Structures are given as C-alpha cells and as structure tokens.
Amino acid sequence: xxxxxVSAGLSVPSxxxxxxxxxxxxxxxxxxxxxxxVELRDLAVEIAHxxxxxFPGPRLSSALDAVxxxxxxxxxxxxxxxxxxxxxxxxxxxxxxxALAGKPVLVAATGGTARHSLVLEHALRxxxxxxxxxxxxxxxxxxxxxxxxxxxxxxVERAAGELAGLMGGLRGGLRGGASESVSESVSESxxxxxxxxxxxxxxxxxxxxxxxxxxxGTGAALPDVVPFAQQLAALSPSRGA
Amino acid sequence: MMQFGIFSVGDxxxxxxxxxxxxxxxxxxxxxAIARKAEEVGLxxxxxxxxxxxxxxxxxxxxxxxxxAARTERLVLSTATTLITTNDPVKIAExxxxxxHLADGRVDLMMGRGNTGPVYPWxxxxxxxxxxxxxxxxxxxxxxxxxxxxxxxxxxxTPLQGFTSTPRPMDGVPPFVWHGSIRSPEIAEQxxxxxxxxxxxxxxxxxxxxxxxxxxxxxxxAHYGHxxxxxxxxxxxxxxxxxxxxxDAVREFRPYFDVAPVYGHGPSLEDFMDQTPLTVGxxxxxxxxxxxxxxYAGDYQRQxxxxxxxxxxxxxxxxxxxxxxxxxxxxxxxxxxxxxxxDVPDAPTHQSLLxxxxxxxxxxRQANDKQPNGKGGEPAEEVRTA
Numbered sequence: 144x145x146x147x148x149v150s151a152g153l154s155v156p157s158x159x160x161x162x163x164x165x166x167x168x169x170x171x172x173x174x175x176x177x178x179x180x181v182e183l184r185d186l187a188v189e190i191a192h193x194x195x196x197x198f199p200g201p202r203l204s205s206a207l208d209a210v211x212x213x214x215x216x217x218x219x220x221x222x223x224x225x226x227x228x229x230x231x232x233x234x235x236x237x238x239x240x241x242a243l244a245g246k247p248v249l250v251a252a253t254g255g256t257a258r259h260s261l262v263l264e265h266a267l268r269x270x271x272x273x274x275x276x277x278x279x280x281x282x283x284x285x286x287x288x289x290x291x292x293x294x295x296x297x298x299v300e301r302a303a304g305e306l307a308g309l310m311g312g313l314r315g316g317l318r319g320g321a322s323e324s325v326s327e328s329v330s331e332s333x334x335x336x337x338x339x340x341x342x343x344x345x346x347x348x349x350x351x352x353x354x355x356x357x358x359x360g361t362g363a364a365l366p367d368v369v370p371f372a373q374q375l376a377a378l379s380p381s382r383g384a
Numbered sequence: 385m386m387q388f389g390i391f392s393v394g395d396x397x398x399x400x401x402x403x404x405x406x407x408x409x410x411x412x413x414x415x416x417a418i419a420r421k422a423e424e425v426g427l428x429x430x431x432x433x434x435x436x437x438x439x440x441x442x443x444x445x446x447x448x449x450x451x452x453a454a455r456t457e458r459l460v461l462s463t464a465t466t467l468i469t470t471n472d473p474v475k476i477a478e479x480x481x482x483x484x485h486l487a488d489g490r491v492d493l494m495m496g497r498g499n500t501g502p503v504y505p506w507x508x509x510x511x512x513x514x515x516x517x518x519x520x521x522x523x524x525x526x527x528x529x530x531x532x533x534x535x536x537x538x539x540x541x542t543p544l545q546g547f548t549s550t551p552r553p554m555d556g557v558p559p560f561v562w563h564g565s566i567r568s569p570e571i572a573e574q575x576x577x578x579x580x581x582x583x584x585x586x587x588x589x590x591x592x593x594x595x596x597x598x599x600x601x602x603x604x605x606a607h608y609g610h611x612x613x614x615x616x617x618x619x620x621x622x623x624x625x626x627x628x629x630x631x632d633a634v635r636e637f638r639p640y641f642d643v644a645p646v647y648g649h650g651p652s653l654e655d656f657m658d659q660t661p662l663t664v665g666x667x668x669x670x671x672x673x674x675x676x677x678x679x680y681a682g683d684y685q686r687q688x689x690x691x692x693x694x695x696x697x698x699x700x701x702x703x704x705x706x707x708x709x710x711x712x713x714x715x716x717x718x719x720x721x722x723x724x725x726x727d728v729p730d731a732p733t734h735q736s737l738l739x740x741x742x743x744x745x746x747x748x749r750q751a752n753d754k755q756p757n758g759k760g761g762e763p764a765e766e767v768r769t770a
Binding site for chain 2: 192195196197198200201204365366367368369370371372374375377378379380381
C-alpha cells in the first residue's frame with residue numbers, strides 16, 4: 144500500500160512537516176504502507192506555472208501522479224489568514240478533479256494559536272468532501288503549545304488508526320465499489336438512453352454495441368472514454384420515449 | 385504526401401519592443417499576406433482561428449478564406465478551429481460548401497469547441513454542454529452535407545423539416561474534417577468513430593500528453609474499422625522562431641516570449657523549449673525537433689506551424705515563412721518520407737476523397753451485379769482516402 148503525505152509547510156524545519164511525519168509514522172505502524180512525502184514548498188514555482196500555462200512540469204507531474212495513485216493521503220497545511228494556505232489550495236486546484244474520489248484522507252493543520260483549530264472543519268473538510276474523498280472523522284490540529292502539552296499524541300494515534308482502518312478496509316471492499324460507481328455514473332444515463340433508442344432505425348447508433356462498458360484503451364496509460372454511440376444516443380430527443 | 389502549413393490565432397498584440405499595437409485592419413491584412421506568402425514558398429495549408437472576443441480579429445473565417453482563395457492557386461484553406469459548439473451547424477454547412485465551390489475544392493475544416501466561457505452565452509449556449517454541443521452539432525452537419533433533404537430533431541437547435549442545405553458539396557464530396565482537441569478523450573473518440581482526422585494542438589503540451597491522446601485516437605480509429613491504427617489521420621502543431629544563428633534567434637524572440645499573453649511571465653524560454661514543441665533557433669534545430677514528433681505520434685499527415693503571434697511584426701513573420709519554405713519543409717518532406725510505410729495514407733484532399741468515392745461506387749455496382757437481390761447495398765459507408 145502507498146501512503147502519501149502532502150505538506151504545505153514553508154519553513155525548514157517545519158512544524159507542518161513534523162505533524163505530517165508523526166501522522167505518517169503512526170499510520171505506517173498499523174499498515175504495510177510505504178510512505179512518500181510531497182513537499183509543496185519545492186513545487187511552488189511549478190504549481191504557479193501550471194496555473195498560468197495549463198500543464199505540469201516534470202516534478203509536479205510526478206507528485207500529482209503519486210497522490211493520484213496513493214491508497215491513503217495525509218494532508219497538512221499551516222493556517223494562513225484563517226484558512227489553508229494558498230499554496231496548499233493551489234496544489235489541489237491543479238490536481239485532476241476525480242483523483243481523490245473514494246480515497247481515504249486525513250486532514251491536519253498547524254498554527255500559532257489553538258483558536259484556529261476549526262479551520263479543519265470549516266475549510267479542509269468541505270474541500271475534500273467536494274473532491275469526493277473519504278475524510279477520516281478525527282482531524283488533527285497542532286498549535287504551538289500542543290507540541291509541549293498532553294493530548295496531541297492521543298489525537299495522532301486516533302486519527303492514524305482511523306486512516307489505517309479505512310485504507311485496509313476500503314482497499315478490498317468499499318474503495319473498489321466506490322470507484323466503480325464513479326465510472327458507472329459517467330456512463331449510466333448514456334447507456335440507458337442508448338438501449339432506449341435501439342428500437343429505432345438509426346444505423347449510426349447501433350454500429351457499436353450500446354452495452355459496451357466504459358473503455359480503457361489498450362495501453363494502461365490511455366484515458367477512459369465513453370463509446371461514441373452512447374454519447375450520441377444520450378442526446379436523442381426521443382430518449383424518454 | 386504529408387502537408388505542411390501555417391495556422392494563425394489572429395491575435396492583435398502590441399509589439400513589446402516598440403510598444404506599438406497594430407490596428408485590426410493591419411492585422412487582418414497581415415493574416416492574408418501570411419497566407420499568400422505560404423503559397424508562394426511552397427507550403428500546403430493556411431488555417432485561420434475563429435474568435436468572437438478581443439484581442440482576436442478572425443470572427444468571420446469564410447470571408448477571409450474566400451478572399452485568400454481568389455488570390456491563390458494551390459493552397460488548401462482550413463480552420464484552427466471552427467467553433468462547432470456556438471456556430472449553427474446549418475450555417476457551417478452552407479458557408480463552407482460555398483467556400484469549397486469558390487476555392488475549387490481547396491477547403492477542409494478543423495472542428496473545435498472553444499474555451500472562452502462568455503462566448504457560449506453570447507451565442508445562446510452553455511459551456512458545460514461543450515462536448516454535447518460538439519457531438520450533436522457535428523452529427524447534424526454531416527447529414528446536411530450527405531443527405532439532400534434532412535428531417536432532424538435534437539436537443540440544442542430548432543428542428544428541421546424538409547431542409548436542403550445549399551449549395552450541395554462540390555462533386556457530392558463534403559470537405560474533409562479534422563477534430564481538434566487538446567485534452568478531451570471524447571473528441572478523439574468522435575474523430576475515430578467517423579474516421580475523420582484528429583489534430584492535437586500540442587504547442588503548449590509535453591510529448592507524453594500528445595502521445596497519449598494520439599494513441600487513444602489511433603486505437604479507437606482501428607476499433608471502428610476504418611483501418612489500422614497506423615492509418616489514422618493525424619495532425620500536429622508546432623511553434624518556431626528562426627534565425628541563421630541560434631543565439632540571434634533567442635535574443636530576438638525572448639522579449640516577445642517574456643510578455644506574450646499565452647506564456648509570458650511563466651517558465652523561462654529555455655524551460656518551455658525543453659518541455660514543449662517550441663523551437664527558437666536555427667532551421668536545423670526546427671527540423672530536428674519536428675522530425676522527433678514522429679517518434680511519439682507515429683507517421684502523420686499534417687504539420688501546422690504557429691509563427692505570427694505575440695506581436696511579432698509582419699516583416700519578421702514573412703521571414704519565418706521564407707525559412708520554412710526554403711530550408712525547413714523541403715528537408716522535412718524528404719525525411720518524413722523515409723521509412724514511411726506504403727499503407728500510411730496521404731493527407732486527404734478533395735481529389736483523393738473524390739477518387740475514393742468513385743472507387744466505392746464502382747465496387748458497390750460490382751457487388752450489386754453479383755447479388756441480384758441487392759444485398760450489396762450496405763448503409764452508406766464513409767468515404768475515406770485509400
């Protein structure tokens with residue numbers, strides 16, 4: 144299994160990275176996961192260029208691939224102006240919209256004061272809900288004082304346990320089911336209407352089997368594509384008939 | 385043979401070295417001068433963009449291409465791209481059939497969706513329906529060119545009853561169609577389904593992405609029975625600035641690159657050259673980079689170069705086209721021909737499509753003669769080049 148930590152800490156050393164490492168170590172203890180850390184600081188310029196040019200540079204590209212391929216994700220941001228940092232958000236802005244669908248994600252944040260701890264619930268959790276990730280119930284916030292206080296270790300352990308459980312559990316069951324239903328929802332309406340219009344005499348529409356599943360090209364790297372006849376049939380005005 | 389040409393976006397951009405912005409009239413006249421120059425130096429294709437917002441001038445492609453048609457003899461006139469989403473497919477059918485007659489068949493089109501959000505509502509459409517508009521509108525356009533009387537009902541447009549699009553396509557052969565897309569697999573799939581051409585405008589994209597999109601198109605082209613993956617009709621873009629000495633090219637082009645609307649203020653010129661097809665250097669460097677496209681896209685049919693944007697003065701642009709015609713394209717023609725399998729088709733032209741249509745008619749007649757009960761009459765198979 145692959146566990147990826149995305150850290151948006153800016154200083155070196157960084158307490159954001161430190162929190163990410165502790166969460167990763169606690170999760171790795173409970174799984175056989177290999178841990179990879181993506182430091183957004185090193186990718187800041189490539190992320191900005193991606194925003195203006197529309198394509199990722201080589202290092203950003205491999206980071207995006209690693210996140211997409213991960214079985215579980217730990218994301219950690221410092222709190223800037225009462226929310227996640229702009230760099231943190233920009234990374235998820237350039238990530239493919241479906242990359243996190245069905246993926247277990249542990250959200251965490253650091254800040255100078257505990258007063259911002261609900262940023263996790265008000266900002267990070269909705270962001271990852273939008274991306275259709277499965278966010279673990281315990282989100283971990285570390286204010287400066289937490290590094291010298293009771294309690295942080297317990298929250299790290301609880302969150303890591305939840306993430307490990309989801310990674311193990313989803314891998315065989317829920318996760319596979321979730322990603323299948325993602326594909327189905329893309330083609331569902333198309334295949335329904337394709338079969339509905341089969342009775343009509345439209346030679347172009349029946350030249351490809353309407354029951355053809357969503358295809359993956361021969362090479363593993365080719366993008367998914369809905370068969371054209373399904374796309375076309377979905378637009379037929381008589382599809383309700 | 386492979387086709388080489390120029391494609392223009394038609395942007396009006398200040399020249400950063402002088403601060404001067406050309407007038408719209410100057411830019412329009414520059415575009416047609418560029419097209420005439422392309423023919424003069426022996427290039428095959430000129431393609432204009434279509435835009436409906438500043439700073440772009442080419443909102444009326446068939447007006448411009450009609451003017452160019454009257455002043456050229458050989459040049460194939462095309463688009464990059466025709467907005468199949470926001471234009472009425474009926475008007476596309478009429479306008480380009482008219483252009484095809486006036487240009488004696490020297491016309492093809494590249495369909496594109498357009499990625500400027502506000503253009504859709506200005507034309508009464510919704511960008512979220514972009515793919516569906518491209519699919520429905522093109523399906524109708526094909527029928528308008530292939531059926532004399534069309535009855536049609538769809539999702540996006542007023543129904544048609546007993547409609548005949550005039551003029552009918554020249555010799556009964558509609559213009560060849562390319563589908564341009566940068567990252568939508570649905571469009572590669574559409575091109576493959578119909579056996580049309582697929583143009584990947586790769587100029588801002590790394591080779592790995594282009595390879596993936598072209599491979600998807602080739603695989604699906606074969607899936608739909610139009611030929612082998614290697615026989616699919618592929619076009620690519622390119623983006624060049626040349627001087628005899630590569631340092632001179634870089635020095636002259638850098639101020640344009642650094643503030644150009646599309647890539648200025650981003651990665652360095654060097655990074656951009658490293659990661660995309662952009663070549664700023666000598667004609668030999670352009671030859672080397674362009675020949676390498678074949679390594680990841682396979683043997684292909686059409687290569688278009690972007691040479692006239694970012695505020696470059698017309699004189700400089702015409703010098704670029706001279707270099708392309710005199711030094712680059714002759715070598716590319718020769719080198720691309722080497723090792724090109726005999727069954728990889730040439731770029732389709734009106735003549736080749738017409739010949740293929742005649743062959744098919746003769747073949748169908750024979751088949752009908754052999755089977756008196758008329759079983760040979762398959763539903764209209766698409767005319768393709770051999």
